[in-house]
Amino acid sequence: xxxxxxxxxxxPEILDPQGQAVASALPRLGFNFAKSVRQGKRFEIxxxxxxxxxxxxxAAEVLLSNPVIENYTVRVEK
Amino acid sequence: MRIGVVTFxxxxxxxxxxxxxxxxxxxxxxxxxxxxxxxxxxxxxxxxGFSYGDYLRCGAISRFAPVMxxxxxxxxxxxxxLGICNGFQILCESHLLPGALTRNKxxxxxxxxxxxxxxxxxxxxxxxYQAGQHITIPLKNGEGSFQCDDETLNMLESExxxxxxxxxxxxxxxxxxxxxxxNERGNIVGLMPHPxxxxxxxxxxxxxxxxxxxxxxxxxxx
Numbered sequence: 106x107x108x109x110x111x112x113x114x115x116x117p118e119i120l121d122p123q124g125q126a127v128a129s130a131l132p133r134l135g136f137n138f139a140k141s142v143r144q145g146k147r148f149e150i151x152x153x154x155x156x157x158x159x160x161x162x163x164a165a166e167v168l169l170s171n172p173v174i175e176n177y178t179v180r181v182e183k
Numbered sequence: 184m185r186i187g188v189v190t191f192x193x194x195x196x197x198x199x200x201x202x203x204x205x206x207x208x209x210x211x212x213x214x215x216x217x218x219x220x221x222x223x224x225x226x227x228x229x230x231x232g233f234s235y236g237d238y239l240r241c242g243a244i245s246r247f248a249p250v251m252x253x254x255x256x257x258x259x260x261x262x263x264x265l266g267i268c269n270g271f272q273i274l275c276e277s278h279l280l281p282g283a284l285t286r287n288k289x290x291x292x293x294x295x296x297x298x299x300x301x302x303x304x305x306x307x308x309x310x311x312y313q314a315g316q317h318i319t320i321p322l323k324n325g326e327g328s329f330q331c332d333d334e335t336l337n338m339l340e341s342e343x344x345x346x347x348x349x350x351x352x353x354x355x356x357x358x359x360x361x362x363x364x365x366n367e368r369g370n371i372v373g374l375m376p377h378p379x380x381x382x383x384x385x386x387x388x389x390x391x392x393x394x395x396x397x398x399x400x401x402x403x404x405x
Contacts, residue, residue, distance in 0.1 A: 115285070119330050120356055122288050168247075171240055171276065174283040174330055 229270025288356025
């Protein structure tokens with residue numbers, strides 16, 4: 106059984122208020138290492154057999170991400 | 184004049200939209216998200232709410248609801264469609280309108296009366312207003328920040344496709360204070376604030392919202 110990992114991030118030019126909120130919370134808690142934070146989504150999809158990368162990429166483009174504001178990456182974990 | 188209002192699982196403002204249609208003198212027709220097609224309506228409203236729980240992204244799953252296949256096809260061939268709030272998000276996810284709606288810049292859900300300036304009164308949904316007219320209607324959403332790339336923004340500005348802008352402080356981080364936009368043809372309008380909640384003096388901030396519904400009914404009589 107393989108696991109497909111799809112990670113979706115807002116494009117760099119799109120405002121990410123959630124990431125900014127995390128970035129401002131970190132130093133309040135004494136973590137002073139962060140220059141900036143971007144927050145995204147990660148999908149873990151279990152599949153039987155060999156997945157079709159075409160179908161996965163299509164699903165990532167059509168449903169899992171909105172290409173107007175987000176980029177995605179796909180990889181397979183064996 | 185029959186105006187269809189789609190109810191998705193999680194729609195909140197479908198009844199108010201139907202009521203606004205009737206208040207303007209039209210006949211409201213309830214459409215169901217699971218219908219594979221519909222006929223005999225002269226326009227469609229996608230109402231506000233949290234369709235399909237807004238899981239994944241707002242409007243992302245609703246876009247694939249059976250009824251949307253017909254809405255998208257008919258909208259492309261000229262059927263007047265108004266998307267309010269969640270409906271605007273669905274129109275963007277369907278790529279009937281450019282851009283996308285993201286989390287409000289301060290991450291809070293906003294619920295307040297909002298002043299808008301109507302910029303484009305040439306659309307089927309805004310012809311009852313004067314260009315430059317200021318109106319006040321409720322704004323209530325968590326993901327109302329209109330975002331798009333620079334090229335799209337320049338196109339919307341230069342083609343006069345920004346229907347309404349927020350007046351005063353930017354409530355949610357929308358680019359260029361955009362509250363609503365239209366497509367090239369002017370039959371599809373997406374609007375983040377809620378005109379259907381401002382149609383009677385008894386409740387809400389007044390009757391400024393009625394113009395959207397009067398506009399479409401007048402446009403269809405012509």
